Amino acid sequence: MRFGLPQRLLAAGAICLAALVALVVIEARARSAGTEVILPMQPVDPRALLSGHYVQMAFGEALPPGENCPPTDLGYEQGWIALRREGDRHVVMAAARSRDDAARQGEITLRGALHCNPPVPGADGAEPSPGNLTLQLAVERFHADQEEALAIERAMTDRSSESARVYAILSVDDAGTPRTKGLIVDGRRIMLTW
Amino acid sequence: MAYRRRLERDLDRWIAAGHVSPDRRAAMLAMVEPGPRLDAATALAWIGAVLLGLAVIALVAANWDGLPRMVRFTLVLALFALMIGGAAWAASRNRPALSNGLATLAALVFAAAVGLVGQIFDIAGKPEQALIGSGIAAAAIALAGRSTGAGVVALALVGIGDGMSLGDNLWWLTAAAVPAALAAWSWRSAALAHAASLALLVAIGWLCGRADHSNGWFLLASVGAAGIAALARSAARRTDDGVFPTFYGWAVWSALLLLVAAGVAGADGATAIPHRLAWLAAAAGAIALGRHDRHALITTGGVLFLVGAAMAILVDLGVNLVTAAALFFFCALAAIGGGLALRYLGKARGT
Numbered sequence: 001m002r003f004g005l006p007q008r009l010l011a012a013g014a015i016c017l018a019a020l021v022a023l024v025v026i027e028a029r030a031r032s033a034g035t036e037v038i039l040p041m042q043p044v045d046p047r048a049l050l051s052g053h054y055v056q057m058a059f060g061e062a063l064p065p066g067e068n069c070p071p072t073d074l075g076y077e078q079g080w081i082a083l084r085r086e087g088d089r090h091v092v093m094a095a096a097r098s099r100d101d102a103a104r105q106g107e108i109t110l111r112g113a114l115h116c117n118p119p120v121p122g123a124d125g126a127e128p129s130p131g132n133l134t135l136q137l138a139v140e141r142f143h144a145d146q147e148e149a150l151a152i153e154r155a156m157t158d159r160s161s162e163s164a165r166v167y168a169i170l171s172v173d174d175a176g177t178p179r180t181k182g183l184i185v186d187g188r189r190i191m192l193t194w
Numbered sequence: 195m196a197y198r199r200r201l202e203r204d205l206d207r208w209i210a211a212g213h214v215s216p217d218r219r220a221a222m223l224a225m226v227e228p229g230p231r232l233d234a235a236t237a238l239a240w241i242g243a244v245l246l247g248l249a250v251i252a253l254v255a256a257n258w259d260g261l262p263r264m265v266r267f268t269l270v271l272a273l274f275a276l277m278i279g280g281a282a283w284a285a286s287r288n289r290p291a292l293s294n295g296l297a298t299l300a301a302l303v304f305a306a307a308v309g310l311v312g313q314i315f316d317i318a319g320k321p322e323q324a325l326i327g328s329g330i331a332a333a334a335i336a337l338a339g340r341s342t343g344a345g346v347v348a349l350a351l352v353g354i355g356d357g358m359s360l361g362d363n364l365w366w367l368t369a370a371a372v373p374a375a376l377a378a379w380s381w382r383s384a385a386l387a388h389a390a391s392l393a394l395l396v397a398i399g400w401l402c403g404r405a406d407h408s409n410g411w412f413l414l415a416s417v418g419a420a421g422i423a424a425l426a427r428s429a430a431r432r433t434d435d436g437v438f439p440t441f442y443g444w445a446v447w448s449a450l451l452l453l454v455a456a457g458v459a460g461a462d463g464a465t466a467i468p469h470r471l472a473w474l475a476a477a478a479g480a481i482a483l484g485r486h487d488r489h490a491l492i493t494t495g496g497v498l499f500l501v502g503a504a505m506a507i508l509v510d511l512g513v514n515l516v517t518a519a520a521l522f523f524f525c526a527l528a529a530i531g532g533g534l535a536l537r538y539l540g541k542a543r544g545t
Contacts, residue, residue, distance in 0.1 A: 004286075009281050
């Protein structure tokens with residue numbers, strides 16, 4: 001049986017369509033099957049023109065004076081981040097080059113990088129200043145419609161109360177790859193739904 | 195109409211020279227086939243279709259945020275299916291140009307669809323992987339539908355995807371360049387030949403640059419490109435295909451560029467002069483070749499590289515303008531001598 005140009009074009013188109021559908025289905029299954037992790041987010045540029053409405057996902061939080069940076073042997077390299085659940089969110093316990101080393105420090109491990117500036121204690125009458133902990137993960141954006149994006153933008157810049165903070169809901173698969181599931185804004189969950 | 199006007203002028207010259215009888219002028223002009231014309235009804239139908247398309251796009255864009263993710267995904271898939279289905283329909287009606295155009299659009303829509311699906315479902319991934327994946331899909335469409343446009347899109351996507359690694363890794367482009375050149379040859383496509391030649395040049399330059407003793411490899415590649423140029427020139431003179439002159443032009447450009455690259459590192463000041471003279475001679479040779487073969491791409495390349503060689507010599511010799519003047523004077527003598535010799539040989543052969 002000989003296929004002409006029309007049949008071959010339709011077959012190529014069908015393969016391309018199947019690949020796109022498979023991509024979405026595989027990602028959706030991996031997202032729902034992974035372990036849920038909730039991490040605090042820091043305000044960055046929340047939206048960008050020409051790229052649609054999205055929230056730039058920067059993970060991290062301030063370290064109050066008296067707290068220490070989590071132990072890490074990563075430097076500026078990518079490695080493994082160890083997390084542990086505390087209440088309704090997760091906290092960073094350590095970062096390490098090997099997954100085994102990270103797993104000894106926390107119950108969940110995911111791929112990423114950790115940077116930490118320790119708090120500066122007060123000296124010679126100067127006020128102590130907080131440090132900063134940031135995580136670099138494979139997820140960088142959360143796309144939302146204009147109304148949602150504006151609400152998230154407001155919430156991220158409002159530091160008036162703990163409940164006003166923005167958290168990312170991630171799904172971490174067995175390979176330690178994080179995927180975005182949604183956000184918690186003002187205590188309200190905004191989930192990715194079909 | 196441009197062809198008819200040119201023919202009228204030529205006919206007048208031929209009649210004046212006595213090659214054509216004046217009473218045949220009208221009959222010959224009457225045999226000129228009229229070019230394709232778009233009648234008013236067809237033009238209005240096209241305008242209507244375009245406006246309808248714009249209206250649909252504007253309506254969807256206005257409500258994009260309010261559409262559920264599944265609907266957005268379905269719209270993206272439907273647009274791609276429409277394009278590829280249209281290309282298949284045009285191919286079945288034996289309209290290759292329309293099929294090629296729609297297949298090209300389908301390849302572009304697929305690339306956009308990958309980006310949109312990533313955005314709609316917040317699928318994290320590296321942009322270069324999305325581009326290379328889209329390039330592979332475009333290549334599949336090109337091969338399935340013999341679409342030269344989709345082939346060009348495939349090369350462009352793979353090239354941009356590889357380029358996003360900032361030159362660290364151009365393996366995909368390197369792997370795609372030779373099949374693209376073969377496809378251009380097989381399908382007799384000048385457009386694909388341009389894209390494939392450019393991809394080959396970048397790939398060869400990258401491979402030479404990452405090798406040890408890269409200057410030697412650049413020089414070897416330059417000689418190889420000159421050899422390919424000779425083969426393509428020979429093929430171009432034997433056939434009427436537009437693909438061989440294209441390969442010929444780009445092979446000369448490649449030979450020049452690779453020759454320049456062979457002397458960029460490791461030599462400076464007066465030690466670089468032998469390389470610069472070879473560069474100057476090759477550029478002058480390219481101008482002569484381009485003029486002789488009436489090949490604008492080669493002539494243009496020759497002029498640009500000649501200017502580049504002159505500037506490089508001035509930089510190498512610093513402020514020693516007297517030495518530079520002497521060098522250029524002897525080069526000018528060589529160029530004039532070469533031109534006179536070519537003219538003498540041409541007259542001797544009766545060409």
